[in-house]
Amino acid sequence: MSRTNVFSRLENGNQYRFDDKSSASNRFNLETIFDFSNLQPRVQTHLKNVYTCVLVSVICATLGVYLSMTDWFNYPRLAIFASIITTIRVDPQIVMTAFLLTTTMFACLTLSALVTRKRTYLYLGGILGTGTSIMLLLSLMNIFGRSQLIFNINLHFGLVIVCGYILYDTQLIVERTSNGDMNYVKHAILLFIDMVDLFVRILIILFENSQSKNKKSNNR
Template identity: 50%
Template sequence: MLSASVGAFLHLKAGWNQGGLLSSLVSIGLMMWLAATSHSKENQTKRLCILAAFGGTMGLGLGPLLDFAIAVNPQIIMTALISTAIIFVCFSVSALYAQRRSYLYLGGFLGSALTILLVTSLLNIFMQSFAVFQFGLYAGVAIFCGFVVYDTQLIVEKHNNGDNDYIWHSVDLFIDFINIFRRLVIILGLNEKKKKRNN
């Protein structure tokens, strides 16, 4: 989260206007590099550096969205961040206190829902339907809330089976957090713009 904040700061304050496609491609490349690097003790420092770079490029990728939020109302960013943190903590804690493996069945459903959402979003490029776009935003928040629960239980289960790769587990939860935050910023920004138009 700290490296993502640095990436967002570099876009907003230091003039690194590299957010968007380039930073997305770099972050995907870094994630693949991290996945391909063995999680032995010798590689721990290297993998932490890759993780930090991944977080930074993800934060850089949020730059254009943060520009939009600041133009509408700067308070949107803090509201979205606090809301995302509350959602994340609540769903993680519920997963930790739930019966062991009780939410792992969600994996297939969430994967299918995410695929449908992706296909719908791609089709909407041609349809240009605002209603479909809004549905995708709210459905995306719900899906990634489900992923927080699923990923938390999956990480606990992996740990119990001897998988202690906390660096990769951090990536799973970080991606969930960023996706919820991104969608909340857009939802709050659109609602604020609507209010301003009505006034």
């Protein structure tokens, strides 16, 4: 067989591979995002129970906040909690924006962790542990320093760490479920804590930005 024929066959083979890849990319649609065929059926069922519990927890938390703000629900028996309840007046638009951003980010991160066939996010455990230690150190430093810069660094760095924990915990739940851990309540609490932490940090960031804009407008 001549060299020319070999090279021509190789070129044709590479061309076919390129055409296959390009056609596969052209066939991309939204169904690919929600393709969970890589997960076992029992894992899919378990995840449905987990996210149902997360949804119920979010609804109950929202309802609890709403009822605590109404006068008719403040029974005398709740007076013992008066010393630990603080009322923070925040613009409702900021709260709604924070809630929508939290829901969107949580959904995107969760889908990213579920769709990928490789459990690469499980290797984030060590990095997230180190990041959490750094956040704790910054918080301890800020107790004595009272620095706004350290507070902002800790706040935004913590937001990145929380996003990493959502990816890590989601794949950790899938891995544990594959190994027989079917406690969906425990797994739902784990994700709910991540979601609340994400919401609080986004809310504080939006509130800080709103406060800085108000100060600039007042100084003019």
